[in-house]
Amino acid sequence: MRSKWLLYALLVAGCLLLLTGCGNGTRVESDGDxxxxxxxxxGAEVVVAExxxxxxxxxxxxxxxxxxIAPPEQIAGLTSTVDDPGISCMTEEARAVSVKLKDRSPERVAALDPDLVLAIDGTPKELVDSLRDLGIPVFVSRTPNNLDDIFARIETVGCLIGQEENAAALIAEKRTLLADVERRVGDIPEEERPIVVAFAFSGVFGRKDGLFDDMCRRASLRNGVAMAGLTATTAVSMEQVVALNPDVFLLPTWS
Structure with a gap:
């Protein structure tokens, strides 16, 4: 039974991980204009007129x-990878949006006549600056450090696009999933919790006090590389990974 809920916890964590590219929300200020x-x-100012x-x-x-949280008619363009079931959990919903951007040049983005662009910290600064120079509002999100950061970002995007109620409903749905996981596996003693080691194509990931580390804690799992000392500035060797004797390896398959 425990193995069943371990799998369930990993699936919930995986779905939430797909919502990354977000950060701490900011408060909306209304001034009538x-x-x-x-x-x-x-830290850049973002003003959306309407x-x-x-x-x-x-x-x-x-x-x-x-x-x-948004109806398809409110979306002018998405990234090309949103159609790929290997890394996207919204492929069915994405069919309703016709434009998927492979070319993310300023000219191609501006040609869509956007009234708001949502970017992430991996978006080239030159692209963001070029779009702002054209008078297009751009909101840049940083990678979240924990699940609460993700919920804050959903809330902020809801405010940005006028879909606060839908954002609140999505947050409530995900919090209910998390509560269910915690209810079912939260009483597992720390020393009995499975050790998980996750890999990206570049190597292990899941630094201490990062997003994946928080997901593991919520799912009553132990993040192996955090146990081994992985931080933003400290690496972990494969010998250290082997010494952990992990219960689960999470491996990438997308190419």
Whole structure:
């Protein structure tokens, strides 16, 4: 039975991980002259004059948030990878949006006549600056450090695009899933919790106090590489991974 809920916990964590590309939310300020006024995760001011109706996403995490809370007619473009079932959990919903951007040049994005662009911290700064120079509002999100950061980002995107109720419903749905996992596996003693080691194509990932580490804690799992000392500045060797004797390896399959 425990193995069943281990699998369930991993699946829930995996679905939430697909919503990354987000960060801490900012408070909306209303001044009568703008629909939204605030700052993004880089500290840049973002002013949206009216409720946006032609939103372009430049990050898969933003794709999936948009598809979860916005009607298709409010979305002008998504990234090309949102159609790939190997890394996207919203492929069915994405069919309703016709434009999927492979070419993310300023000219191609601007040609969609967006009234809001949602970017992530991996978006080239030159692209963000070029779009802003054209007068297009761009909100840049940083990678979240924990699940609460993800929920805060969903809330902020809801405010940005005028879909607060849908954002609140999505957050409530995901919190219910997490509560169910914690109810079923939360009483497993620390020393009995399975050790999980996750890999990206570049090697192990899941630094201490990062997003994946938080997911493991919520699912009553032990993040092996955090146990071995992986941080933003400290690497972990394969010998250290082997010494952990992990119960589960999470391996990438997407190419």
């Amino acid at each position: 703008a629909f939204y006024r605030g700052t993004d995760d880089t 409720k946006p109706h032609r939103i372009v996403s430049l990050g898969r995490g933003m794709d999936e948030i948009l598809l979860g």
